[in-house]
Amino acid sequence: MTDAASFDEYVRSRLPMLGRVAYLLTGDPFLADDLVQLTLLRLASHWERVSEAREPDAYVRRILYTQHVSWWRRVRREALPVAVLPERAAVDFSGETVTALAVRQALARLAPRQRAVLVLRYFEDLSEVETAAALGIAVGTVKSQTRDALARLRVIAPELSGSLAEVNG
Structure with missing residues (x-):
């Protein structure tokens, strides 16, 4: 080939x-x-x-x-002021959709390395060693970034507390 x-x-x-x-x-x-x-x-x-x-x-x-x-x-993204806000469509968010949106919004508020560690660990299901290798960092850094990211998520997205308890459990 x-x-x-x-x-x-x-x-x-x-x-x-x-x-x-x-x-x-x-x-x-x-x-x-x-x-x-x-x-x-x-x-x-x-x-x-x-x-x-x-x-x-x-x-x-x-x-x-x-x-x-x-x-x-x-590039530090900043919100740009606009004269007129766009209209939002009336959407019935329920259950998993609300949780998925909350997770996306919460991830967006994390530092890039913390976000990368959480995505690798919990969305791609990599081990700490595999995550460290993928990011080129130490396993201890993966552990501390995970701990700090989950703590930050508890503060910025308390509505995810049930999901976060499953992650730590």
Whole structure:
């Protein structure tokens, strides 16, 4: 199989996962698309070397998370005032939808590294060691970032307290 064909196959198989993770990190579908595209662009330039590794996912995750943190450091997003607020559609939010929205909003208020650690640990179900390897940090840093992020979530999103108790349990 040629490098181009193996790259295409890898992208097709991993694109949904990358999109979900990027969305959880950015909280914005358009920024998530940009983040995935930039990640795949960087991956393509190193594909020959990466494809020889048994587990290219770790390399791809590392690109995704470090690029997200770099964006956050470069551009501090601020709310821009507008003269007229857009109308909101009347939507009946219930159950899981409300929880999903609360989780997204709470994740958006965490520091990028804390958000990355929680996404890797609880949404991608990686171990502490795998999370540390993906982010290029120590296992102890993963533990402290997880602890601090969960404590911050308890403060900024008390409505998630039942979900957070399950995580700590």
